Structure formats: C-alpha cells, structure tokens
Amino acid sequence: xxxxxxxxxxxxxxxxxxxxxxxxxxxxxxxxxxxxxxxxxxxxxxxxxxxxxxxxxxxxxxxxxxxxxxxxxxxxxxxxxxxxxxxxxxxxxxxxxxxxxxxxxxxxxxxxxxxxxxxxxxxxxxxxxxxxxxxxxxxxxxxxxxxxxxxxxxxxxxxxxxxxxxxxxxxxxxxxxxxxxxxxxxxxxxxxxxxxxxxxxxxxxxxxxxxxxxxxxxxxxxxxxxxxxxxxxxxxxxxxxxxxxxxxxxxxxxxxxxxxxxxxxxxxxxxxxxxxxxxxxxxxxxxxxxxxxxxxxxx
Numbered sequence: 364x365x366x367x368x369x370x371x372x373x374x375x376x377x378x379x380x381x382x383x384x385x386x387x388x389x390x391x392x393x394x395x396x397x398x399x400x401x402x403x404x405x406x407x408x409x410x411x412x413x414x415x416x417x418x419x420x421x422x423x424x425x426x427x428x429x430x431x432x433x434x435x436x437x438x439x440x441x442x443x444x445x446x447x448x449x450x451x452x453x454x455x456x457x458x459x460x461x462x463x464x465x466x467x468x469x470x471x472x473x474x475x476x477x478x479x480x481x482x483x484x485x486x487x488x489x490x491x492x493x494x495x496x497x498x499x500x501x502x503x504x505x506x507x508x509x510x511x512x513x514x515x516x517x518x519x520x521x522x523x524x525x526x527x528x529x530x531x532x533x534x535x536x537x538x539x540x541x542x543x544x545x546x547x548x549x550x551x552x553x554x555x556x557x558x559x560x561x562x563x564x565x566x567x568x569x570x571x572x573x574x575x576x577x578x579x580x581x582x583x584x585x586x587x588x589x590x591x592x593x594x595x596x597x598x599x600x601x602x603x604x605x606x607x608x609x610x611x612x613x614x615x616x617x618x619x620x621x622x623x624x625x626x627x628x629x630x631x632x633x634x635x636x637x638x639x640x641x642x643x644x645x646x647x648x649x650x651x652x653x654x655x656x657x658x659x660x661x662x
Contacts, residue, residue, distance in 0.1 A: 392430045396421045399431065406434075411442035429459035436472065446480040610643060615656040621649040628660050 393399045402417035415438055418431045425431075432455040440449035453473045457466065482493060613624060621637050629636030641647060643659040 390425065390428050390430065393421065393425055393428050396424060396428070398424060399428070402431070402434065406438075411438050414438055415443075427459060429456050429463070432456040432459065433465070433469070436469070440472065440476050440479075446476040446483070449476045450480070609662040611660050611662065613658045613660045615652045615654055615658065617654045619652055619654075621652070624658065624660070 398417045398421035402414045402421060405411070405414035405417055415435060418435050418438075422428055422431050432452040436449045436452035436456065438449075439445040439447075439452065450473055453469050453476070456463070457469055460466075463469070611628075613628065615624075621640060622633060625636030625640055626633045629639070639661045640658060641649065643661050647658070
C-alpha cells in the first residue's frame, strides 16, 4: 500500500513538473529575440508587411511565442484586411495561452474577423445590408444636391427678373416718329384789272415772298400757262409733288427702302407699288432715303 502511494505521488509530481515546464515555455514577449524587436520597430515605422516577416521569423526561432501570434492577428485584421490570416493567428494564440487574461478580448476579435469574412463573400446578407445602407446614403446625398440646385436656380431667376426690371426702368421712352409738316397750299385767286386782264394774287404769301417796297403793278398773265407756284422749287426733290390721282402721305423711318414701303402700302402688289411711288415722287433717289422724309403714295 505504501509503495502504491509513493508511485502515485511521484507520478503527480512528474505531471505537475511537465505542465509547469509547458507554461514556462509559452511566452507573450521575447525581448532577446532580434526578429521580435525588429517587428515592433517595423510597426512603429508603419511597415506592416515588414512586421509580418519579422514576427514569422521570430516564431520560427521560438514556436511558443504566443505574443507574436497575437500581434500577427492584429496586423492581418487591421492593417492588411485579411480576416482569414487574422483568425488563424488569434486561434493559435488561444491554443498557446488558453488562460490568458486577453482570452475574452481575442475571442471577440475572432468573432469580428469572422463577420468581416462573411461580409466579403458575394451575395452575403452582410454585404447586401452594407450595399443597401450605402445606396441609401448616396440617394440622400443626391437628393440634397438636387434640392440645393433647385434653390440656387430659383434665387438666380429672381435676381435675373429683378435685373430686367431695373434695366426697363432705366431705359428712356421710345422716341415718337417725326411727322413731316403738311405743305401749305398757295392759292391763286384771279384779280380783274382795269385793262380787262387778270393777275394771280397770292391769298397768303410767306414772309420770304414779301413784295419789295414801292407801288405794285399788275402784270398780265396767261391763265392757260402752268401754275409755277404749284411746282417744287429748284434743287428740292419732288416729295411734295401732287400726284395725278388720290394719294396719301408716308413718312420714311430708319431702315426703310422703296421695296419695304411698297410692301407695306401695297401688300400683294409690291412691284407695281414701287413703280407707283417712284412715279409719284419725281427726282427721288431710292438709295438715299432719309428718316423723316415725306413721300407721296398714290392710292
């Protein structure tokens, strides 16, 4: 009986010694490992790929270095967007250090990387939810841009209308078309003289035709001769010449031509209208029409 008890006790001591040795072999840090130190410097220099190479070299030298697996899990998940690599190293960390005070934290990181891997799969529910949320956000942004653009357009239209109103108030009223004075008819009233002849005495002579001082003499005139007072004075175009039939008066405006006047006064018969206007206005130069000039237009 005593012998059996000694054997069991010895066996227990041996097992305890093995477990203690295993625990001592598991490390979360290895300051003496040059690869481990270099990996930490690579992280400080924002060189994740270099850190991965150095941590793997450190694990090759010391496979029990659990801290290297933890750091690799962080790098693969956060720096390299590789959820599979991150999950692998986190699980290796838990296998080497199952009683670590970081156990719950590492398990949460494993769950997070598993969700990230599921979302990366095509047609996954997580990816669909992310895409839907992204589309909803983009639609909201587009709607806001459309509303802002419509508001800006309304403001610009209001400013344009205000500007047009200001310009209209600043413009002078349109100038009225000058109307040529109607020619004053000169009446020739026959006056009987003592010798039996007649003379034409103007009923109302203009000031420029005042007779010179001295006694007036009646002069015999031929009543069959053309009346010189009815003819236009020399050097003046015959714009006031009396037409042979009923006529009307037209005042030239800027941009007028004989064709345009004929088109206005004789719609449908422009060509004959040109001939009528030129015939009723002897001496008229159709290429030198002047605004305000009065023309005789036969009916």
